[in-house]
Amino acid sequence: MMAEQNDHYQADILVVDDTPDNLRLLIRILQKQGYKVRPVTNGLSALEAIQSSPPDLILLDIMMPDLDGYELCQKLKAEPQFSQIPIIFLSALEEGINKAKAFEVGGADYITKPFQMKEVLARVSNQLAVRSLQIQLQEKNQKLTEQNVQLHQEIAERRQVEMETRLLLRATQAISKSEDFESAIDLILRLICETIEWNLGEAWIPSSDGQFLKCALGSYASDLSFSEFRQTSCQLIFQPGVGMPGRIWLGQQSEWIDDVSTAPEQVFLRSQIAANVGLKAAFGVPILAENQVLAVLIFYRDKNLECQPRLLELVSAVATQLGALIQRKQAEESLRLQQKQTERLLLNILPKPIAERLQKEQKLIADHFDEVSVLFADLVGFTEFSARKTPTQLVEILNGIFCEFDRLSESHGLEKIKTIGDAYMVVGGLPTAREDHGRAIALLALEMQSALTQFNLKIGESFQLRIGIHSGSVVAGIIGISKFSYDLWGDTVNVASRMESNGMPGKIQVTGATYERLKEQFIFEERGIIEVKGKGKMLTYWLIGEESIKILS
Structure with missing residues (x-):
């Protein structure tokens, strides 16, 4: 290396000459210019000095005893560590042949x-300037060579990463689009084989009872020549720890075999068939979810290959992704089922529009309705009847009656609000407003009486209904936090309840407000004025039936 600036001299020069006067002259000339000068008087001494500390330049006399300049120069040029040191020959001989x-x-x-x-x-x-330039050039060449090597490595690494990223991305997309586990595995086998350029891919899945592995229907083969191997796979099953699939299943770890065609039978059962079709290298990875093996993927290639850890890591990553996505799909499916069950439960206790609003996290639901009709019905004599029946018989009969009332209410588009013991409450005109709410409630009341008559004939009882109806405005909303319910409040509700409690068995009592709305469509009988708690005297009517025939005057 050339001497650095902080060494206090420009360069280290070795002067080799057996004439003392020449040495003194050269030392004086060179030191005056700031060079470090090391003088020696013969070739052997020069060789030792060079080996001890290589100079930047050598001034070399030709004619010397023991080892002349030519011989020393040849020795130095033969040694790689000294071959680049510039040598200037010194001689008083004739030029011509000696210079050459x-x-x-x-x-x-x-x-x-x-x-x-x-x-x-x-x-x-x-x-020295030439040597300095040579050193700089060599350093630059070395740096460029290293950069070039590094660049090639980075390009190869980038391509590898791009391939891995592309595989992972395409795997995610393929799995997301798959309808089920089998189709997802089929797509993944093809995708992995085509990306990593392997010849055959197959999957082994646990049996329904978890006792053995069987070959999945999905597979990939780059050539039909592997069909014999594939057919054999379809006929085999593997117990935990048996064969390559069984070992991976039991150990939940990936495995690599350099050449299955020469592997012992206990290591690889189908080695002879693999040899016949030309399969050699093989590796397998498990698909795991919550420490459970969902499947084992195994890949084959027609070349003998040593284990490639990065390839194992890549395919294991895809397998992990597959396991996670399958697990997520299963969780999503379970959540969808739970949501459907929740919706069904909500619809059993809430009107559909109210259930939808509640699912949107609307905390407080309370609405005012100007025009609705409210019906209360009570089973007369049911209290005495319950005293002579077992609880099971009682609930069974009451359920049969109310289920029929539910069916009738639904057929008229009415909303059942609740049952209280043997009482039944239903409303028309909410949560979706409708003009014919009074007519729908009146028809329901008449059909409830007919339905109860048929039920009495069926079970041999003589139940009667006491029904009350009133029309007006109400407030409707949800009350409660955990066991919430949809209920009505207002004077209309209270009056409808009084119409039922002040009515008579087998009769449908309505207020004047309901009568005015329906008198052109139904047949009524005036009951007269009655005393109603909290309201005083009220004129009420009995609903007899539907006005089906118009009498023209």
């Missing part, structure tokens, strides 16, 4: 004696 020989053995320049100071300095400076 100096250049042939590797000399960089030639100075004839007696020396000219300016010539010596110029030639030394020139060779």
Whole structure:
């Protein structure tokens, strides 16, 4: 290496000459210019000095005892660590042939004696400059070579990463689009084989009872020549720990076999068939979800290959992704089923529009309705009846009656609000407003009486209904937090309840407000004025039936 600036001299120069006067002259000339000068008087001493500390430049006399300049130069040029040191020959001999020989053995320049100071300095400076440029060029070349190697490595690494990223992305998309586990595995086998350029891929899945592995229907083969191997796979099953699939299943770890065609039968059961079709290298990975093996993927190639950890990691990553996505799909499906069950439960206790609003996290639901009709019905004599029946019989009969009332209410588009013991409450005109709410409630009341008559005939009882109806405005909403319910409030509700409690068995009592709305469509009978708690005297009517025939005057 060239001397650094902080070494206090420009360069380290070795002067080899057996003439003391020449040495003194060269030392004086060179040191005056700031060079470090090491003088030696013969070739052997020069060789030792060079081996001890290589100089930046050598001024070398040709004619010396023991080892002349030509021989020393040849020795140095034969050694890689010294071959680049520039050598300037010194000689008083005739030029011609001697100069040619100096250049042939590797000399960089030639100075004839007696020396000219300016010539010596110029030639030394020139060779040192050339050497410095050579060193810089070598360093740049070395740096470029290293950068080029690094660049090629980075390009290869980037391509590898791009391939891996592309595989993972395409795997995610393929799995997301798959309808079920089998179709997802089929797509993944093809995708992995085509991406990593392997010949055959197959999957092994646990049996329904978890006792053995069987070959899945989905597979990938790059060539029909592997069909014999594939057919054999379809006929096999593997117990935990048996064969390559069984070992991966039991250990939940990936496995690599360099050449299955030469593997012992206990290591690989189908080695002979693999040899017949030309399959050699094989590796397998498990698909795991919550420490459960969903499947084992195994891939084959027609080349003998040593284990490639990065490839195992890549395919294991795809398998992990597949397991996670399948698990997520199963969770999503379970959540969808739970949501459907929740919706069904909500619809059993709430009107559909109210259930939808509640699912949107609307905390408080309360609405005012100007026009609705409310019906209360009570089973007369049911309390006495319950005293002579078992609880099971009682609930069974009451459920049969109310289920029929529910069916009738639904057929008229009415909303059942609740049952209280043997009482039944239903409303028309909410949560969706409708103009014919009174008519729908009146028809329901008449059909409830007919339905109860048929039920009595069926079970041999004589139940009667006491029904009350009133029309007006109400407030409707949800009350409660955990066991919430949809209920009605207002004077209309209270009056409808009084119509039922002040009515008579087998009769449908309505208020004047309901009568005014329906008198053109139904047949009524005036009951007269009755005393109603909280309201005083009220004129009420009995609903007899539907006005089906118009009498023209």
